[in-house]
Amino acid sequence: MRKFGDFVRRYFTNPYGVVGFAIFVTLLCFAIFAFYISPYKPNALSEDVLSPPSYKHPFGTDHLGRDIFSRVVYGTRVSLSVGFVAAGISALLGIFIGAFSGYYGGIVDEIVSKIIDSFLMIPIFFLILIIVAIFGSNLFYIMLVIGLTTWPSNARIMRAQTLSLKERGLVKIAKSIGESNIRILFSHIIPNGMYPVVANSALQMGGAILTEAALSFLGLGDPNVTSWGKMINEARTYMSFAWWTIVFPGIFTILAVVAFSFIGDGLQHTLYPKLSGVESE
């Protein structure tokens, strides 16, 4: 437990990590307490159509008179949940596939590595587009698809970790006293090797938020939720005389993604203090 305390303390010495965490906590509060924070219901229509930012409507209103601030606040829910669920699925898959493939080696490992390499070169977004277009666009589907298509970078990290852990004394001792392979994987290799995957997951959360925004912008998002990408899409027609309709959802998207990038880099600095100032890829 002391190790964890050290880890946290080291993380908060990194200014990027602190700022990222602060933005993240703010957005998380927005998402959880959206009902209390937003002055209006996200879909409540009003007479003030396309009115500029004012005391009554801090971010102005859109073409249907809906309060943009309230919509942005509710949009936080969608973006953060997409980030968490998609990156979570990706991390789980990546950890298991990477650990198994690295630990057992052989032909399976060869094939898995080839698949990982190819996946890292394919424009994943198009793959996600075609899947969402065919299977329909409900929010859970979108999260699932993003998770299922982005695990290879986690798997690559976990595989490398496994290959190095496999040669350490800890694992060799466990093997010599007859622990089963599965037990070694789950109680030694995965718990010790997964930290870089966690750092990468923070970056993937940002990526997932951008992907969902792009899908919604293209009109392939979940029609039943208020998302930032959808707001930007709807604002296209009105932006030339109502800049506030497009500027605020975009700024929140950037804030969310920047927060996760900062957190990811902060974690990486904490994990590899020797490399401070150097990002590994």
Next chain:
Amino acid sequence: MSYFARYLTRRIVSAVLLIFIVMTLNFFIIHSAPGDPVTIMTGIEQPSKEIVETLKKKYGLDEPVFVQYVKYITNLFKGDLGYSYVYDQSSWSLIKERVFPTLILTLSGSILAFIIGVFLAIFVSHLKTKFGDTIVSIISYILYATPSFWLGLIMILVFSSKLSWFPTSGMYNLRETYTGFKKILDFLHHLTLPVLTLMLIQMPVFYRVTRASIIQNYKEDYVTTLTAIGVPKRKLFRKYIVKNSIIPPLTIFGITLGFSITGAALIEIVFAWPGMGRLMLDAIFRRDYQLLLGIYFLMAIFISVAMILTDIVIAFIDPRIRLT
């Protein structure tokens, strides 16, 4: 040169493999879709009997999935990109005029992003002030987090709607029929904003990789040695550090092309740029999967070729790769 030949062969084999995997994935995605594959493939609600017959014969749709898959891949490698039943034209005839606009947008955006990103990293590390480094790093974080379509819209809002410096959309001014030099100028005028957007989106990756590689290089043994024998700092930086630091961003140039073609597709949609990205989106909305698969195939080839070309360039710059 035989090392190099072997190296190149290996790259080409892995490129073909990549295309193969992409198309395999696409095939199985379409085949696992709910509903009748023939209807899905044509993209039409009620395909006529002739279409159904042709498709069944072409892909052997009553045979096992594996046989269908083999037929599908053979057709592709024969150069048959499929037939768009929605447009009633072969996919290639629809795609071919879209190739050039996409290529010029993606390549010029990526190359500019590379040059500016690398230059900025070198410049900032040359300044050696913490302040400059922090400012540029934060800007690069922000640009990295910016959705390409949003940045494109903001560009239109600022430079087209408010300032009227650049046209909002399209590739040529449709109201005028320019020829020769004027046509090129008109084209460049339309190209500026999309390329600028793509460049800004791509730049952070190159900046960050170059920056990391410069810092890494300063820790290498050769720097210690050269400093010890009295090579001036300026010369050390210009002649050795810069040269060595360019290789990692160059390596990722090929890999990021996949990412950049995605950004380009969204930017094309925003600027009504007549490239493959827009055609692809239309294909998705009209459920024109044959056309969609054709576009995918072409994009996969494009990315693979670009990756091989970057590998060749790297091999010429870095003898360690060429000779081992």
